[in-house]
Amino acid sequence: MATTTQDSSMDATQAALLAKVQPAELQEQPLVTNNRDFNWVTDKICRIVETKTPTWWWICMAVALMTASFTGLGLLWLVSSGVGVWGLANPINWGWAIVNFVFWIGIGHAGTLISAVLCLLKQGWRTSINRAAEAMTIFAVVCAGIFPLFHVGRVWFGWWLFPIPNSNGIWPQFRSPLEWDVFAVSTYGTVSVLFWYMGMIPDLSVLRDRAVQRLKKNAYEGAGALAKGMDIFRKNFYAVFAMGWRNAGNHWRNYEMAYLILAGISTPLVLSVHTIVSFDFALAVLPGWHTTIFPPYFVAGAIFSGFGMVLTLMLPLRALYGMHDLITQRHIDNMCKICLGTGSIVGYAYIMEFFIAWYGANPYESFAFINRAFGQYWWAYVMMFSCNVFTPQLFWFKKVRENWALVWIMSIFINVGMWFERFVITVTSLANDFMPSSWGYYSPTMVDILTFFGTFGLFSVLFLLFLRFLPLMPIAEVKFVMPAADPHGHHGDAKGDHH
């Protein structure tokens, strides 16, 4: 949460030297543009949840609910019939379920990266996007969890994955990477919720206080009883979750420490989660999976896809809510650059895998990779490579980064490419393994397709609810990076300059 402030206690010689040298002001793009003040920021963010629900929200919600029902339908079908309704068949026993699981978990990683890693690196620009990105993380984990849970077959025994005593007296088997996954993903989900909630406490208190203020003024003529009723609901709902937060200096002191610690422990957590997910593959002896490059390669891919999703979500939100002064071109530039960086790491990993397959001189390994690119799933490999390696390279150009429509379209390409990456890894290695007599070809069934596409609906439903009821941006953190929050005064013009 903290950014550096210039030390005011500069000694005399330094001051004299500075006066002599007259260093040029470092011109940095401000994080909140157009000289906005604290009240504007508070109002802008709070009014999203306080004003009448916009029509587009209802339309999106209806579409999202309908799409989400596909997942419900698919899962109902699966539970009533059995896992056989998915396209799984020997030797491909991990199909779309695992692909979708890794895809959604990966999406979540950008949220934690923004809230934790960028906090430790003191990147002030994270503030306006971190709340929405954290929400994205949590909802993505919810979507991800569905797939392995239902893949176990008899989903009502899903709780056997946890170390809870059951009537068979058998415990989970901790030598399996799949069991590690249970711990990694459930910890990830829980810690993300805690982090998200804690960050929200001060903002919930703002919403509470605003509702109380309006109720005290009782200015509802024309607005009707509903408006007043909603404020009574807000006053109580936000008050319960704000826990009586008073914005006291003492509160902030403990809060900032807790925030920093949560950022510190979420950083190794986020790196470990996708590492452990990659162990699901890397600890098997299958050619194409059994490689040490998997953990860093998966983590980079996860961040890449996650930032793709953040761009996909934030660009329309920025336009819909007129947030151009809070999510500035600088924010978009930075997100594009992270996509470029992680996308290049992913591209490097693709090429390095090929090199090692050749250099390792293992015929099975070489075959697995040649088969990936030129075998029966060549089309998936082409999709993956073109979307993930070529698309982000366009972000080198400022013109591209400033074209929001193009950035948005490219973010979709990134999402598609990263889904195909997981498909290529999972399916190609399984379809053509050691014994040609048992090779197969995998195709998803209608149930697979319904279940997967439905999760986008589920994700959207959750995200739309978040938009409607919770503060979209951390108000306190946005204020903190504004020049007016600097206790030592800010140089340059009165408001717009950023130190």
Add this chain to the structure above:
Amino acid sequence: MSESYGIIASFPDTPAFFHAAEKVRDAGYKKWDTYSSFPVHGMPAAQGQPRSKVPVFTFCGGVSGFTLGMTIVWFMNAFNYPLIVGGQPFFSPVFPFPIMYELTILLSAFGTLGGMFITNLLPQHYNPLFNSEKFLEVSGDRLVIAIEARDGQYDPVATRRFLEEIGGTDIEEVSA
């Protein structure tokens, strides 16, 4: 007027607010606090507050998580129901590493959040300050210092004058 909770004063901008806090600290007041809708950099020092105790709770959570992780793996797979899997040892500090790693983080996180609540004495849904309309404006852009009546140095007249001297405006007495 019923019994007094204390006096609140507002300040025009962050530097004035910050320096006023330093002056209240230097005047020797103990039961007082600053109120702003964002954390002010360096404010704990300006208020003369010590380092936060939250890390203690984090540490306790982390140690519990680490121990719990190792214990459950040993108890479940090596002691209570030993299972032979792939010729691997029943227990080793290596393979349960992901389990204890995740549990360390999980319980540290709970310790941190719980520690934040405990050190801040939250939840505390009622506070006399909430009765002041000026105080509610802290959520917007108001910067407030409140000196409580239970402070040994508190005096309704002298404290009010002191707050005026250090640049406070909109001075108001809040009843308990």
